[in-house]
Amino acid sequence: MNIIDIKDLSKEYIYKKNINKALNKVSMQINEGEIVGLVGPNGAGKSTLIKLICGILMKTSGEISIMGKDPFKGRKKVCYDLAVMFGQRTSLWYNIPVKESLYLVRDIYSIPKHDFKIRLDKYSKVLNVSDLLDIPVRKLSFGQKIKCELLSIILHNPKLIILDEPTIGLDILSKQSLRNILYDFAHENKATILITSHDLDDIQKICNRIVFINKGKFQLNLKRNDLDNILIKTAVIYVDKNDENGELVKSKFYRDKSESSFKFVMPATEVQNFTLNLYKFDNNTNFRKESPGLEDILYEYYK
Template sequence: MTEPAIRIDSLRKVFRARERGAGLRGAARSLIRPVHREVVAVDRISFSIEPGERVAFVGPNGAGKSTTIKMLSGILQPDSGDVRVLGLVPWKERQRLGFRIGTVFGQRSQLWYHLPARDAFELLARIYELEPNEYRERLKSLIEAFDVGDLLDRPVRQLSLGQRMRCEIVASLLHRPEILFLDEPTIGLDVTAKSVIRDLVRDAAERDGSTVLLTSHDTGDMERVCDRVIVINEGRLILDCPVRDLRTEFIRRKMVTLLTAEEHVDLQLEGTAVVERAPYRTVLEIDTRRAAVGEVVQAALARTTLRDLTVEDPPLEEIVQEIYHNRDHWREAGPS
């Protein structure tokens, strides 16, 4: 039987936070007699990920996503529980593990701000002990896949955020990692850049057979890159299922924004609620159990001329809260 790429059993991490007293007198008292409180970042979560799986690890801010990634990559040591990544204990065997994993943190760069990306790639090749020929062949294939040939000799500071992120991912893939940890890789990117990054990550993982664990607030990242989703909230695992089940079971609403040729139009339609109305603009919330988006759009077209329309899922935080309130619907966390 194949050993999981990642196995977590009752993982827990607690941070101590100093409490500051109110007012000047309270602040002074806190300096003399500091009071600390415990903040449970990760609360006894358990799951496993098989080799080659692409898993989204999602939840609202403060849910424990980044803390978990840092424990899996060996940056943090858990307070209790057991972790195995490629059969290794991350914080005990961090150097060995580092040769077999790649990490991308959306808000932290592994490139040098004033130097060209090529210089960073060459240094990383030495760190990972790649043979010169192996490095050249690997870099050539990644340059073609990620279309970064014209970016390599420009200082990183001159790159757009989307261009830099493409170079960041190339850097993380140079040594053919068996697992790729992606922490908010599309944060701050525009719609086009997000789409490019998602497709590149998915294609690279499929090509190399890599395992992917991706944290994100963006449902687009989850749907375009991953096949499975693990949801945590307040440090606890509350759902583990295929991405397709998340959509069919919990995303039961769509937000449709209609820009109309007429200033005011009555667009109260079956299965919808008007949540915002302004001149030439109406926002509808569609209950997808009662009405399909296409049917609503067709009904709107019968009443007015549309200049534009957008269709969006509700924010991930709302979906997570709905999952949390309905967690008893799922008998046991685990992919079907």
């Protein structure tokens, strides 16, 4: 079943008689239970797409169906099975205990009290926030607020969850915990999750499909197996910097530099020739090979 079904979707803004195509005839289907990462540079069209999915914006042309409904015309019905979380915003009330905001969620979504208690007990333990429910939101740390916010959006067992920069500002352990929770929730409840993030490490670790958008168009749509095959065929080489090898930055594989090394990204088939050529600069050149990450693969698409 397609939870999100988009065909030739466009959204245009007119400013001083100029037409800005925020989205330009994009098509995408996301199935039940998928965890999809939506990535791209600032201004690529990610936020516009999310607002169209949520029914906040009306399309200019094309087709969009969310759980079989038009999200703009049927926004109230769609919202009962939809949950959205923005990393920099909160739906929790600032001056009252967390649980009071959760009771409001219960009433808004008409969750039976028995079901609500079971879910609250279960998910608060999973998120490790049971001891925070009686504390006013204003007294929570940023990471604690994020966890409580996630708790509030999953209590009504949404079929579709949209997360915008969900791990921004979290430490390493909190990020890992949040990723595990999302993964388990999706698989236990057959929930579909759409994540937008500039943290490509998060995207790579949790998503089973990655969609890259830029200038209002989808440029990549990679399933997990496709990405893994690309990663296998790609290599990252770090070369120690010295007085002799500064010319290496002219290499077509040059990517970046740090205080102590140059970074190169290349097809795995080029590694042997590249490393042999290193000794033209210095017979004592030191280098190391590492596995690539999603950032290394998508770099060229950000330009």
